[in-house]
Amino acid sequence: MRFGSQAWIWLNAAAVGLCLCTLTGLLLLIAVRGLGHFWPADLQLYAYLDDAGATRRVLGELIETETVSRRQHRESGTALDLVPGDGPLQRLVIKTGNRRLDPPDFAHIFEHRIESVSAPPDAVVLERVEWGNAHGEVLAVNGAAHGNGDRLWQAFKQRMEAAHRVRETIKALAGTTLEAAEEERRRRLHRQLDANSFTLRLANGRLAEVPFGDVLRAWRPNRMNLAEKLGHYVETFWLFLSQPPREANAEGGVFPAILGTVTMVLLMSVLVTPLGVAAAIYLHEYARPGVFVRLIRIAVNNLAGVPSIIYGVFGLGFFVYLMGDAVDQTLFRDSLPAPTFGAPGLLWASLTLALLTLPVVVVSTEEGLSRIPKTLREGSLALGATQAETLFRLVLPAASPSVLTGLILAVARAAGEVAPLMLVGVVKLAPNLPVDGEFPYLHLERKFMHLGFHIFDLGFQSPNVAATRPLVYATALLLVAVIVTLNLTAILLRNRLAWKFRQLS
Numbered sequence: 001m002r003f004g005s006q007a008w009i010w011l012n013a014a015a016v017g018l019c020l021c022t023l024t025g026l027l028l029l030i031a032v033r034g035l036g037h038f039w040p041a042d043l044q045l046y047a048y049l050d051d052a053g054a055t056r057r058v059l060g061e062l063i064e065t066e067t068v069s070r071r072q073h074r075e076s077g078t079a080l081d082l083v084p085g086d087g088p089l090q091r092l093v094i095k096t097g098n099r100r101l102d103p104p105d106f107a108h109i110f111e112h113r114i115e116s117v118s119a120p121p122d123a124v125v126l127e128r129v130e131w132g133n134a135h136g137e138v139l140a141v142n143g144a145a146h147g148n149g150d151r152l153w154q155a156f157k158q159r160m161e162a163a164h165r166v167r168e169t170i171k172a173l174a175g176t177t178l179e180a181a182e183e184e185r186r187r188r189l190h191r192q193l194d195a196n197s198f199t200l201r202l203a204n205g206r207l208a209e210v211p212f213g214d215v216l217r218a219w220r221p222n223r224m225n226l227a228e229k230l231g232h233y234v235e236t237f238w239l240f241l242s243q244p245p246r247e248a249n250a251e252g253g254v255f256p257a258i259l260g261t262v263t264m265v266l267l268m269s270v271l272v273t274p275l276g277v278a279a280a281i282y283l284h285e286y287a288r289p290g291v292f293v294r295l296i297r298i299a300v301n302n303l304a305g306v307p308s309i310i311y312g313v314f315g316l317g318f319f320v321y322l323m324g325d326a327v328d329q330t331l332f333r334d335s336l337p338a339p340t341f342g343a344p345g346l347l348w349a350s351l352t353l354a355l356l357t358l359p360v361v362v363v364s365t366e367e368g369l370s371r372i373p374k375t376l377r378e379g380s381l382a383l384g385a386t387q388a389e390t391l392f393r394l395v396l397p398a399a400s401p402s403v404l405t406g407l408i409l410a411v412a413r414a415a416g417e418v419a420p421l422m423l424v425g426v427v428k429l430a431p432n433l434p435v436d437g438e439f440p441y442l443h444l445e446r447k448f449m450h451l452g453f454h455i456f457d458l459g460f461q462s463p464n465v466a467a468t469r470p471l472v473y474a475t476a477l478l479l480v481a482v483i484v485t486l487n488l489t490a491i492l493l494r495n496r497l498a499w500k501f502r503q504l505s
Helices: 002-038 070-074 150-174 180-195 226-242 255-286 291-303 308-331 346-370 374-382 387-416 451-461 465-500
Strands: 044-049 055-068 089-095 106-110 114-118 123-128 133-141 197-201 207-211 215-219
Touching (some): 002 226, 044 089, 044 106, 133 207, 150 180, 150 215, 180 207, 255 291, 255 346, 255 387, 255 451, 291 346, 374 387, 451 465
Antiparallel strands (some): 044 055, 044 114, 055 089, 123 215, 133 197, 197 207
16 A cells, blocks of 8 residues: 555656656747847858759858758759768758848758858848848948948948938837928938948849848848847847837737737736636625525536637627627717727727636635635624624635635636637737827727737748747747746735735634
8 A cells, every 4th residue: 555655656746747847848949949039140151052053152040950851852852962871861941031132031951962151251131121131241332332341331330320310210200290391301211211222242143232221230140259149139139029010920029919918917817806706705705505506606617618719709799799889889979880899909808818717716716715714704703893894804815815826827828818819809910009108098999919819920820931930939938928927926926915814824
């Protein structure tokens, strides 16, 4: 008997250890793949033989090395791939960028076809407003060579800074109601951006004239030391956190998705906590045991197992079409037929998730109420306190750690849900943020972006999945960090309350 008990203990310990190792490995994989995307990798110039035996050159970043079975490649390979041996072939995946100037965005090169590899010191990476990054070498600025090397680079950087100032001025003018003179100034600034350009030489020798207005940032990774790369890494990661997305979410940052996720979770928490606590108080403190109470508990337990997409359908039908239309008919009749609350938005998404997570809060709160000693209630009533005073001044504060435990579980589930949100308010790109500086500051009727849906869109809806794959890892890591931050805040508050009321429990 003792041997069997010890065996189960060791099996349980091994299972827990395996789960922890798996979780740690998964988080490390996401962190390495996601955070590594922002590092300014060196540019390599590869000269290799194509399928026809001609020499080609590509300039780009080495993404990974693939192993290709010789048997699988034999049918599609050429005479160039008939190298001695039976082992697998190694193929390099190079991100060349330039998918507008010299597509495609990636090159796949077999190692045995490579003739030479070099690292051009003046190779430059251009982060463009559209079409992703571009790689090449700057030859002239506005038609003037300005010498070679550092002198040319300084002239290029000065023009870049001037273009950045012009772009910021245009952005500031775009957010105001312009008069005729200001509108003419904006047009003049646009013409100034288009008039200034530089000559970029691609790896294949082709020359391209690129306007400064098309480029957001530029750097020469092969000339950067470790400190410069670290500074560039921090800057790029901060832009990822603080900037809106571009190019259908394939470029830019995720700030609207972060703000939308946090706002929705906080609003959901404000909505679900009073409802869940009130339901638990009724079931445990006021309801008489019987068939009705048992049916309510069965319903609550069954609601926890309903697929989340069903909640989304219910939220769309009840909250959006029924309640939202009633609100529009009552308060926003002048705006009809354009709906205000009769369309998916932040409020209905938060209510839907509050309904989805309600069983978790009810069960956790009721469990906490059941752990409060009966003698504590009887002593309070004996001293002359009413049942309501005993409940709100003694029982609920002592059960608050359990309430927060239910809230922690609710936040963890709600923050990762995507399916119901697609029906009740989440969109791929939101024109306006749900929180801004305009009254009433929190706009419950607006649609919003969400990190979970952003991951889905990048991974399955992007026209260039290979280029956006690192952003999928980075956004997934960010979603985990947001959930952990929200949960840690609730855990710290729960531990503080548990320490305060431990003498009463």
